[in-house]
Amino acid sequence: MDEPPEVNILLLGDAEAGKSTFLSRISKGSGGHDSKTPLDLLRDGDQPFIFEIKFFNRPYRFSFYDTASPENWTLLTPDVIVLCYDISSRLSLINVQRVWAKEVKRVFTVTTDLPVLLLGLKRDLRSEEDPNGIIYPQEAYRIAQEMRCDRYLECSAVTGELVHEVFEDICRTAAMSTKPSGGLSEGGCEVM
Numbered sequence: 001m002d003e004p005p006e007v008n009i010l011l012l013g014d015a016e017a018g019k020s021t022f023l024s025r026i027s028k029g030s031g032g033h034d035s036k037t038p039l040d041l042l043r044d045g046d047q048p049f050i051f052e053i054k055f056f057n058r059p060y061r062f063s064f065y066d067t068a069s070p071e072n073w074t075l076l077t078p079d080v081i082v083l084c085y086d087i088s089s090r091l092s093l094i095n096v097q098r099v100w101a102k103e104v105k106r107v108f109t110v111t112t113d114l115p116v117l118l119l120g121l122k123r124d125l126r127s128e129e130d131p132n133g134i135i136y137p138q139e140a141y142r143i144a145q146e147m148r149c150d151r152y153l154e155c156s157a158v159t160g161e162l163v164h165e166v167f168e169d170i171c172r173t174a175a176m177s178t179k180p181s182g183g184l185s186e187g188g189c190e191v192m
Helices: 019-028 090-107 137-146 163-176
Strands: 006-012 049-055 058-067 080-086 116-121 151-154
Touching: 006 019, 006 090, 006 163, 019 049, 019 058, 019 116, 019 163, 049 163, 058 163, 080 090, 080 163, 090 116, 090 137, 116 137, 116 163, 137 151, 151 163
Parallel strands: 006 058, 006 080, 080 116, 116 151
Antiparallel strands: 049 058
16 A cells, blocks of 8 residues: 655744644644643654544645744745744734745745645634734734735634644645645635
């Protein structure tokens, strides 16, 4: 039997944006976890975090890499890039726009068909107590369009809200990137 195709997914964003918590949540599965109990975080040294899943009646091996340091990812060859920000931190979103997106363009200039997704994490911390810090989905979607991302997604790894759907959407896009037509969205940014 053929080995399943290995698909590399690179999560980029500021430290403390929630990338490790997101990966920890999906490694534990979406069910059976009480949101009041602390989630055991995966360790950076255990990377890549590998998930074997079947899509389109075919097995795939998805290797997730999580980093907040450009030195750690410039040698990788990702099939999908997920730019991550903390929904409760406007600075986190600004850094995705001004730092991370520019670094992706600089490092991966030869790859024009590389799908890029924007993922808002810590959805459970969206609060109306700080009107200047609130990042509503409409604003994030508009920014994703301006950045020419293929998709905008958001979830809460702590509560588990939308984690399964986001994980499935990332993996579906990654699986599509192995096909000749690629994983890019037709006609611009989509909202999950």
